[in-house]
Amino acid sequence: MYKARHITDDIYYIGVNDRQKVLFENLIPLPHGVSYNSYLIMDEKTVLVDTVEVSFAEVFLDKLLSVLGDRHLDYLVINHMEPDHSGAIRAIRRMFPDIKIVGNARTFKMLDGFYGINDGLHEVKDGDKLVLGKHTLQFFLTPMIHWPETMMTYDINDKLLFTGDAFGAFGTLDGGVLDTDIETGNHLEESRRYFSNIAGKYGSAVQNALNKLKDIEIKTICPTHGPVWREKVNKIIEITDKLSRYEGERGVVIIYGSMYGNTEQMAEAIAYGLSEEGEKNITIYNVSKTDVSFILSDIFRYDRIVIGSPTYSNELFPEIASLLAKLETRDIKNRKFAYFGSSTWSNASIKLLAAFAERVKWDVVSLPIEIKQSLKEDKYEDCIALGRLLAKS
Known part of the structure; x- marks a missing residue:
């Protein structure tokens, strides 16, 4: 029954909003809630990019199936293993037991540790590609933003970057998902608070990631929290760059x-x-x-x-x-x-x-x-x- 948001012709937003949680990581107040973002690519091969916090798994699965229909889910890409993004992995695996889980070597150690999953894995290294049909994904390892296994996934066809927690923001997505459809002033402020409290220690790692991405064209940024950035791609990169260089x-x-x-x-x-x-x-x-x-x-x-x-x-x-x-x-x-x-x-x-x-x-x-x-x-x-x-x- 759910109507998913198009990000591009073949890529859908199927994330959820959390207006119940009071403290993020049981530490940081959420006066405006938080979103857990997940994305689905519909090509010759179907790909789910990240999942959501486990308490929202039922709504999340309904959203996934509303787009997937009677098609099989071929791949799950894990950019970040923190439980607010990986919590629904076990439910996905039970629904699609033959799914290939895509991640790096550090991802798979955590996947086994958190959820006991150690088979059906497709390991990627820095720069590796995965062809889906007309879409090709390229993987960039970006460790310590803000966990050691973190990576980003680039859709070469749509010039779209799935970034995990990077470029994220606190706050729910109240109707609109793309920054072109919402007033982003508060989200930009909450992106600063998010970076300062979550990734602030890891400025050098963020700079390494930005340097690694500098030669690719990015038209859209799809983080795991907050708006999808399109109109303000350069703005959110600028904010992150300054914060990670500690340039006040x-x-x-x-x-x-x-x-x-x-x-x-x-x-x-x-x-x-x-x-x-x-x-x-x-x-x-x-x-x-x-x-x-x-x-x-x-x-x-x-x-x-x-x-x-x-x-x-x-x-x-x-x-x-x-x-x-x-x-x-x-x-x-x-x-x-x-x-x-x-x-x-x-x-x-x-x-x-x-x-x-x-x-x-x-x-x-x-x-x-x-x-x-x-x-x-x-x-x-x-x-x-x-x-x-x-x-x-």
Whole structure:
């Protein structure tokens, strides 16, 4: 009964939307849900490209059969083995026991480990091709985006690239699937948040993949999350390129933790100084209120970062400590950094922020500012001066 969306004459979108999941990977909020994208190629040979999360397998299979009709499914291409894309593989294998599963050597180790499937396999290496009829698929191994087995599949005929998690975005597809049929502003923002939180650590691997793909013509990008990119192919590649090179655009992100408002007032004063010096792109985050996934997205996006914390039990404010741990995991480079802190009797936060700056090797633009008990006029002026300096840096 389902009507599948055409991507090209012979390629169909048969993905599903998840509006139930609250946390992606049980970590990252999904205020707009998420899609699990799967595609079907109808040629002399039929090919399914990736599957969906297992709880949506029944709807997914109905969508598949609505296009496939009474034809046999010849191949399943696995670009990525993460369970939100591989969860329905066992159901596919049961329905089509003679199907050939296409993947690389690392794919098949995970396929056996997750689902106990170790036969009926068609192994591909970098650059290998598979002829379907008028369509020919070419496979590019792109390890560590963001798992070691990840690869991309290029349809030479339609100049269409199935990219797995690369170029993906959070958010459901509400009616339209192609970017030409939807307003993509929010999806582009969610693509940044997706990259920052999922693939942000693996910038060099992403750069390797982009370099490998630079000589092929790409008219359409089909990721496993978010819109199918056609009109904005160059835009999504540009965003991914900049994020993976850690190239921050002009802007300042101020992040603070505060128990009683004193550290918060320091953040406000720094922002005042920035604005006074003509800086327009300023964002302030209360780390206790905004989920870290949104903060990380802006840290990846902008070139200057300011972090402030009170001392809490002779440590950093807990949510600031958690943020710093996530930043170190992602190994973000090329940022200018300033920091500030408050305490009642111990200045541990300043020492710990200094140690963080040393570990991540960011360019510290000023001596830190510290207050005890409350913000006094001299320190208020120091915060404004720091903002001015950041605007000029």
